[in-house]
Amino acid sequence: MGEQSKVKFPQEVIDEYAALGxxxxxxxxxxxxxxxxxxxxxxxxxxxxxxxxxxxGNTQPYGLLHGGASAVLAETLGSVGSxxxxxxxxxxxxxxxxxxxxxxxxxGLVTGVATPVHRGRSTATxxxxxxxxxxxxxxxxxxxxxxxxxxxxxx
Numbered sequence: 001m002g003e004q005s006k007v008k009f010p011q012e013v014i015d016e017y018a019a020l021g022x023x024x025x026x027x028x029x030x031x032x033x034x035x036x037x038x039x040x041x042x043x044x045x046x047x048x049x050x051x052x053x054x055x056x057g058n059t060q061p062y063g064l065l066h067g068g069a070s071a072v073l074a075e076t077l078g079s080v081g082s083x084x085x086x087x088x089x090x091x092x093x094x095x096x097x098x099x100x101x102x103x104x105x106x107x108g109l110v111t112g113v114a115t116p117v118h119r120g121r122s123t124a125t126x127x128x129x130x131x132x133x134x135x136x137x138x139x140x141x142x143x144x145x146x147x148x149x150x151x152x153x154x155x
Contacts, residue, residue, distance in 0.1 A: 004056065008042065008043045008044060009024055009025065009044055009045065009084075010045060013054055013084070014047075015113075016088065017088060017099070020088060022088070029098065032074060033081060034076050037057070037058055037069060037072055037073075038053055038054045038057060038058070039043055039051055039052070039053045039072065039073055040052050040053070040078060041076070041077070041078055042140045044080050044084060045081075045084060046084040046085040046116065046119065047080040047081075047115070047116065048081075048085070048114070048115055049077040049078070049080045049081045049084075049113070049114040049126075050077070050083075050111065050112070050113050050114075051073060051076060051077050051111070051112050052109050052110065052111050052112070053069065053072075053073045053109070053110055053112070054108075054109055054110075055105050055106065055107050055108055055109070055110060056107065059106075060090070060153040062104075063106050064104040064105065064106060065104065065105040065106075065138065067082075067099060067101050067109065067139075068116070070099055070101065070110070070130055070138065070139040071097060071099050071141065073110065073112045073128075073130060074097065074099060074112060074114070074128040074130065074139065074141035074143060075094055075141075075143055077112045077113075077114035077126070077128050077140070078094070078097075078114045078126035078128050078130045078143030078145065079092050079094060079143070079145060080114070081114045081115075081116060081124070082124040082126065082145035082147065083124050083145075084148075085119045085124045086124065088150070089148055089149065089150055090147040090148060090149060091147070091148050091149075091150050092124065092145035092147055092148075093145060093148060094143055094144070094145050094146075095144055095145065095146045096142075096143070096145050097125075097141065097142070097144075098141060098142045098143075099139055099140075099141040100138060100139065100140045100141070101138070101139050102137050102138060102140065103132075103136060103138055104136070104138075105132045105138050108132060109133055110130050110131065110132055110138055111130065111131055112128050112129065112131075113128065113129050113131075114126045114127070114128040114143075115127055117142065120147075121147070122145065122146065122147055123144055123146055124130065124144070124147060125142060125143065125144040125145075126142070126143050126146050127140070127141070127142050128140070128141040128142070128143065129141075133135055141155040
């Protein structure tokens, strides 16, 4: 459950980061929390980020997908989109997350798709739609990230 697949980026973006010594696909894994929850990022660009997460292991006491798990998936996908929008000179920090849970899910895999609502110089906002395996909407989320100047590498 914890193994990460390689994230798909446009080659020119990979090359831009690689020139600075940054392994972009490794950087944009779902992190330790996402790894524990089985989050897999399948596609990533500033225009669209797609990821999945298993329901199993991410449920609340009634056996339904935990709302906090949906929030983790949503924030992960929206943050990746925000970081790609900000580029190599910025880091994205989540400042607002809103999730509306529409239906319960007891098994299978959920898929989240993050698309931009606003991409500015200092903030980026993404809508994240999470669906079940039948394509039914489980959760709609909105994430706003502050885009801060990245610190220069020490060396």
